[in-house]
Amino acid sequence: MISGMKRPYLMWLAVGALYCAFVSPRIASAGEFPKNQASLDAYIRDYILKNPSIVRQALLELQQQEDGDHAREVLRGYRKxxxxxxxxxxxxxxxxxxxxxxxxxxxxxxxxxxxxxxxxxxxxxxxxxxxxxxxxxxxxxxxxxxxxxxxxxxxxxxxxxxxxxxxxxxxxxxxxxxxxxxxxxxxxxxxxxxxxxxxxxxxxxxxxxxxxxxxxxxxxxxxxxxxxxxxxxxxxxxxxxxxxxxxxxxxxxx
The missing domain is CATH 3.40.30.10 (Glutaredoxin)
Known part of the structure; x- marks a missing residue:
C-alpha cells in the first residue's frame, strides 16, 4: 500500500520514468512530437490518461525499490x-x-x-x-x-x-x-x-x-x-x- 505522503513523490518519479522510457527515445528517433513545452506536456498528459496501467506499473516498481532499500537499511542496522x-x-x-x-x-x-x-x-x-x-x-x-x-x-x-x-x-x-x-x-x-x-x-x-x-x-x-x-x-x-x-x-x- 502506498501511503498518502509517498504517492505524490512516487507519482513525479513515475512520470519522469515514463518520459525517459517512452517519450525521449521517440523524440530522438522520429520528430513526431511537438517541439514547444506546452504541447509536449499535453502529449504526455494525454498518453498517461490513455495508458493508466503503465503509471500503476511504474508506481509499483518504484514502491518495491523503495521498500527494498528500506529493508536493506534496517537489516544493516540490526546485523549484530x-x-x-x-x-x-x-x-x-x-x-x-x-x-x-x-x-x-x-x-x-x-x-x-x-x-x-x-x-x-x-x-x-x-x-x-x-x-x-x-x-x-x-x-x-x-x-x-x-x-x-x-x-x-x-x-x-x-x-x-x-x-x-x-x-x-x-x-x-x-x-x-x-x-x-x-x-x-x-x-x-x-x-x-x-x-x-x-x-x-x-x-x-x-x-x-x-x-x-x-x-x-x-x-x-x-x-x-x-x-x-x-x-x-x-x-x-x-x-x-x-x-x-x-x-x-x-x-x-x-
Whole structure:
C-alpha cells in the first residue's frame, strides 16, 4: 500500500520514468512530437490518461525499490543482533550463507516448512540455518523453547529440534521432555538450564529483535537482503533465488 505522503513523490518519479522510457527515445528517433513545452506536456498528459496501467506499473516498481532499500537499511542496522548472537544453528558452522528463521514450535507453518528447509540444507552445503524462537504461541511454546535452548547448551539442539518439528498437535513441556529422554539428553541438566537466567535473556533478546523487525507472524525467513513470510507455494524457488543472490553478489547486511 502506498501511503498518502509517498504517492505524490512516487507519482513525479513515475512520470519522469515514463518520459525517459517512452517519450525521449521517440523524440530522438522520429520528430513526431511537438517541439514547444506546452504541447509536449499535453502529449504526455494525454498518453498517461490513455495508458493508466503503465503509471500503476511504474508506481509499483518504484514502491518495491523503495521498500527494498528500506529493508536493506534496517537489516544493516540490526546485523549484530541478527547474526552476532549465540542462537542455535543447523548445518555446517563454516557455511558462508546463513538462512535466519523466526519460528515457534507450535506454529503449523513452521513445521510444514521444516522438511523443505532440511532438504535444502542437504543439497546446498554452503548454507546453514540460524534459528530464532519467538515462543509467541503461549506458555507451552515458551516452555518448549526453553528446553530447546537448554538442549543447545548440551550440543543436542539439532536432533532435539528435528524431533520437535516432526511432531503433530500441541507441543508441551511434558511431551518435549519425553522426546528429550528418548534422545538420551541429560534431563536434570536440561531442566536446570531451561529455568536459568541465561535462557530467559536469550528469549527476551529474540522477542525484542522480533519486535524491532516487526515480525508479526511465523515463520519468517531472512536471506541476505530478502525475506520470506510464511510458506508460499514457490517457497523453494524463492529460497534458492535469494541464496543464489547472496552467493553471487554477497550481502552487506549479513
Amino acid at each position: 543482533d541478527i547474526y552476532g548472537t549465540n542462537s542455535p544453528e543447523i548445518g555446517d558452522k563454516a557455511a558462508k550463507i546463513t538462512i535466519v528463521e523466526f519460528y515457534d514450535y507450535n506454529c503449523p507453518y513452521c513445521r510444514a516448512s521444516y522438511p523443505r528447509l532440511k532438504a535444502f540444507l542437504k543439497t546446498h552445503p554452503d548454507t546453514k540455518l540460524l534459528l530464532k524462537d519467538t515462543a509467541s504461541f503461549g506458555k507451552d511454546s515458551e516452555a518448549v523453547g526453553r528446553l530447546a535452548l537448554a538442549a543447545n547448551i548440551q550440543g543436542e539442539f539439532a536432533a532435539f529440534h528435528d524431533a520437535l518439528m516432526s511432531q503433530k498437535g500441541t507441543m508441551t513441556n511434558v511431551r518435549a521432555l519425553d522426546i528429550a529422554k528418548g534422545l538420551g539428553i541429560n534431563i536434570e541438566r536440561l531442566k536446570a538450564d531451561a529455568s536459568s537466567a541465561k535462557i530467559s535473556e536469550a528469549l527476551d533478546q529474540t522477542r525484542l529483535l522480533a519486535n524491532k523487525l516487526n515480525v508479526t507472524t511465523t515463520p519468517l525467513f531472512i536471506i541476505g537482503h530478502n525475506g520470506i513470510v510464511g510458506v508460499p507455494d514457490d517457497f523453494d524457488k524463492q529460497l534458492a533465488s535469494y541464496v543464489d543472490a547472496v552467493r553471487t553478489a554477497g550481502c552487506d547486511a549479513c
